[in-house]
Amino acid sequence: MLSLTLLLAITIFPPEHVQARDIPNDEGGKIVVTWDRINAPELIGYRVLRQQRNSDKWDTLAFVGRLNNRYIDDAAVNRIEYRYQIIAVAESTQAVSQPSAYTCSLPQWFDTSTLPALLGTVILSLIFVFFFDRAKRDRNLFIRRIAGLDAVEEALGRATEMGRATLYVPGLSTMSDVATIASLNILGEVAKKTAQFGTPLIVPVADPIVYTVAREVVKEAYTTAGRPDAFHQDIVFFVTDQQFAFAAAVDGIMTREKPATNFLIGMFWAESLIIAETGAATGAIQIAGTDAVAQLPFFITACDYTLIGEELYAASAYISREPVLLGGIKAQDYSKALIVFMILVFSVLALSFNLPVLSWL
Amino acid sequence: MKRRLPLLIVLITGIFGAVAFFVPYPAIRAADEIMRNDVQRIIAAFSLVLGVGSIVQHHMLKIQRRAQYYSYSYITIIALIITAIIGVFGGIDVTRPGILPTRFGSFSIHIQTLYSNMMVPLAATMFSLLAFFMASAAYRAFRARNLEATLLLLAAFIVMLGAVPFGRLIHHQLPAFAEWILAVPNTASKRGILFGVELGIFATSLKIILGIERGWLGGGK
Numbered sequence: 300m301l302s303l304t305l306l307l308a309i310t311i312f313p314p315e316h317v318q319a320r321d322i323p324n325d326e327g328g329k330i331v332v333t334w335d336r337i338n339a340p341e342l343i344g345y346r347v348l349r350q351q352r353n354s355d356k357w358d359t360l361a362f363v364g365r366l367n368n369r370y371i372d373d374a375a376v377n378r379i380e381y382r383y384q385i386i387a388v389a390e391s392t393q394a395v396s397q398p399s400a401y402t403c404s405l406p407q408w409f410d411t412s413t414l415p416a417l418l419g420t421v422i423l424s425l426i427f428v429f430f431f432d433r434a435k436r437d438r439n440l441f442i443r444r445i446a447g448l449d450a451v452e453e454a455l456g457r458a459t460e461m462g463r464a465t466l467y468v469p470g471l472s473t474m475s476d477v478a479t480i481a482s483l484n485i486l487g488e489v490a491k492k493t494a495q496f497g498t499p500l501i502v503p504v505a506d507p508i509v510y511t512v513a514r515e516v517v518k519e520a521y522t523t524a525g526r527p528d529a530f531h532q533d534i535v536f537f538v539t540d541q542q543f544a545f546a547a548a549v550d551g552i553m554t555r556e557k558p559a560t561n562f563l564i565g566m567f568w569a570e571s572l573i574i575a576e577t578g579a580a581t582g583a584i585q586i587a588g589t590d591a592v593a594q595l596p597f598f599i600t601a602c603d604y605t606l607i608g609e610e611l612y613a614a615s616a617y618i619s620r621e622p623v624l625l626g627g628i629k630a631q632d633y634s635k636a637l638i639v640f641m642i643l644v645f646s647v648l649a650l651s652f653n654l655p656v657l658s659w660l
Numbered sequence: 661m662k663r664r665l666p667l668l669i670v671l672i673t674g675i676f677g678a679v680a681f682f683v684p685y686p687a688i689r690a691a692d693e694i695m696r697n698d699v700q701r702i703i704a705a706f707s708l709v710l711g712v713g714s715i716v717q718h719h720m721l722k723i724q725r726r727a728q729y730y731s732y733s734y735i736t737i738i739a740l741i742i743t744a745i746i747g748v749f750g751g752i753d754v755t756r757p758g759i760l761p762t763r764f765g766s767f768s769i770h771i772q773t774l775y776s777n778m779m780v781p782l783a784a785t786m787f788s789l790l791a792f793f794m795a796s797a798a799y800r801a802f803r804a805r806n807l808e809a810t811l812l813l814l815a816a817f818i819v820m821l822g823a824v825p826f827g828r829l830i831h832h833q834l835p836a837f838a839e840w841i842l843a844v845p846n847t848a849s850k851r852g853i854l855f856g857v858e859l860g861i862f863a864t865s866l867k868i869i870l871g872i873e874r875g876w877l878g879g880g881k
Contacts, residue, residue, distance in 0.1 A: 325684050420678070483876050487876075507704065537710075541783065543783040544783065570786075572790060590857040597797060599801075600797045600798075635855060
């Protein structure tokens with residue numbers, strides 16, 4: 300029996316074709332080692348060894364299972380050459396492979412996998428810059444109507460006539476969210492109008508950085524509107540960064556102050572319906588806007604007007620009627636048309652000629 | 661200078677942020693990491709002080725002016741002070757006590773006690789209200805006032821029936837049809853919105869980086 304086991308052990312062959320190469324498109328420090336897997340029932344796994352050039356010492360890096368034929372050495376130092384050896388380990392014996400060729404890891408200056416993204420960025424940037432420039436010359440660019448934004452003036456007028464406040468909630472996200480930046484751009488335009496109309500404005504904020512920026516935006520808007528005297532520190536105030544505590548505070552403001560108009564514009568999560576339904580119950584005219592697709596149905600249900608997705612980003616340009624900014628809306632529309640065209644062309648190529656279009660993107 | 665400096669900072673950091681996406685070189689990635697995490701955290705720490713200052717100022721003004729419901733402002737200010745004192749001097753929990761005696765027999769009032777026994781139940785209460793709001797919103801949405809609302813009602817009815825065993829009893833293909841509504845028309849419209857959103861984000865970022873959109877500075881030239 301013993302002699303039979305030894306006989307089986309002798310049949311373990313060393314792994315062949317051990318290769319080591321630098322992982323492309325990364326910051327370096329990683330080398331991938333590959334080898335041919337051995338089909339032997341008594342094999343337990345592989346031990347991966349590494350040797351630095353001009354050194355006699357072999358370091359054990361890892362022991363991997365028998366089904367593996369690949370190991371990533373993420374402890375390699377850039378520009379230092381290493382070679383690798385794989386030991387096939389069975390219960391009673393082991394077989395050592397030939398060492399791989401020397402290789403070293405290098406950091407790359409360009410991640411080639413991002414090439415389609417770079418091309419897309421360049422093409423879209425050119426479209427936008429073209430329309431920004433065109434908007435400067437052609438001041439009569441046709442921009443499609445956005446009902447929710449046409450209603451802003453009407454909603455603010457209503458608040459003025461009723462002698463009640465306007466509530467503006469810029470979402471619960473931070474300044475690193477583009478939806479929040481878009482919301483603050485709209486806040487600037489809304490604040491200009493409330494300053495002109497003399498309508499009280501309430502802006503509760505859920506993030507300290509957003510609070511700081513929102514306060515400056517409103518202050519600057521009141522100054523631009525020629526009413527710096529009407530601005531006071533109490534217009535914009537920080538409440539809390541706790542999601543439902545913030546929702547409770549906004550609901551409290553809605554029921555106590557009974558604002559005639561509520562703007563719920565920015566990034567919202569589960570609190571969206573709690574806030575919007577309370578606003579609807581107080582009888583306020585509500586304009587909401589978010590790019591959170593999951594919250595859109597709640598806003599559409601509970602609010603009078605909803606800015607859906609891209610309309611949120613077009614809003615400040617639309618309200619301000621600044622020609623260059625309006626060029627951006629036009630560019631957005633053309634870019635969308637280009638994307639739709641590409642989807643159609645790529646779908647035809649993929650379906651008719653079985654081309655691997657997904658791998659091009 | 662008051663305007664040019666922020667615009668210049670945005671131009672440089674905006675372009676750098678975009679470049680860091682395409683360049684994996686360690687020095688660039690490390691600098692990007694510092695900008696995104698460390699610098700942002702430092703700014704957030706300073707802003708938190710402004711935020712707390714804002715809460716205190718807002719409620720002190722209400723108390724001074726004897727505004728409507730000003731008594732609630734007393735509660736906020738007192739709660740803020742007590743929580744801050746316990747948070748700073750009272751320790752985190754039983755295993756990490758502070759310099760204040762916040763443990764009375766088996767009862768402790770550490771910051772973790774306040775959080776687990778007050779903040780969490782209060783937040784859960786607010787969240788549970790969502791169920792009632794959802795019912796009232798659904799009632800409003802599903803009233804068949806026009807063609808769109810009728811289609812919405814119909815789609816929702818099929819999806820809901822398809823999700824329960826009773827749907828299969830009505831017709832064995834109903835769950836598959838409900839699944840199709842979610843997977844095809846619903847996903848298609850979601851993706852359409854997302855395309856618009858991504859383009860909007862791109863446009864807004866470009867306008868801000870190039871200094872065309874200055875709303876975040878309060879508008880003006």
